[in-house]
Amino acid sequence: MAFDKLGRFFGIAEDDEMNEAPYTEVDEQQEEVPQPQKNERRANVVSINSGVGATSKIVLYEPRVYSDAKEVAQNLLNNKAVIINFARMDDEQAQRIVDFITGTVYALNGEIQRVGDKIFLATPPKFETDGKIAELVEKKDKMD
Numbered sequence: 001m002a003f004d005k006l007g008r009f010f011g012i013a014e015d016d017e018m019n020e021a022p023y024t025e026v027d028e029q030q031e032e033v034p035q036p037q038k039n040e041r042r043a044n045v046v047s048i049n050s051g052v053g054a055t056s057k058i059v060l061y062e063p064r065v066y067s068d069a070k071e072v073a074q075n076l077l078n079n080k081a082v083i084i085n086f087a088r089m090d091d092e093q094a095q096r097i098v099d100f101i102t103g104t105v106y107a108l109n110g111e112i113q114r115v116g117d118k119i120f121l122a123t124p125p126k127f128e129t130d131g132k133i134a135e136l137v138e139k140k141d142k143m144d
Contacts, residue, residue, distance in 0.1 A: 056081070056127065064088055069097040072122070073104040079124045086118040094118065 058081040061072055075082050084101065086094035098112075101122050105112045112122045115133060123129060 058083060061085070062088060063097055066093055066096055066100075069100045072097070072101055076101075076104055076108060076110060076122055076124050079126060081121065081123040081127050083115070084120045084122065086120070 056079070059075045060083050061068070061075070062085045063069065063072065072082050072084060082101075084097070086097070089097075098120060101120070102112055104110075105122050105124075109125045110123050110127070111129065112120055113129065115121045121129065
């Protein structure tokens with residue numbers, strides 16, 4: 001029986017037992033699928049660089065209380081750079097947040113740097129910063 005089926009498949013066996021459905025002509029008035037034109041972009045075409053240069057975000061943050069440091073750290077954990085402005089905080093609270101963020105950045109192998117008076121930039125490891133702000137370097141040298 002298995003050999004009969006195999007033989008029929010390859011056309012070797014007799015076709016007595018095969019019940020073939022009669023051929024019916026297909027109506028050629030089916031809807032035509034529009035073909036994309038040469039200049040039209042296809043939805044399934046993906047740029048080679050689409051995964052390489054994924055969008056990075058920089059979050060601007062102005063904390064008011066110490067508990068806001070958790071949100072800043074969460075953004076760093078989500079691979080977002082954070083610019084933190086401490087203008088609306090007293091120096092003691094700001095120093096505590098800077099210490100907390102410095103610990104977070106250290107754990108992630110990121111960086112934190114001062115970019116202005118009471119303004120810091122904290123970056124996760126995939127971000128790269130280049131250059132220095134001369135005014136801050138001069139102030140730091142005068143303080144030492």
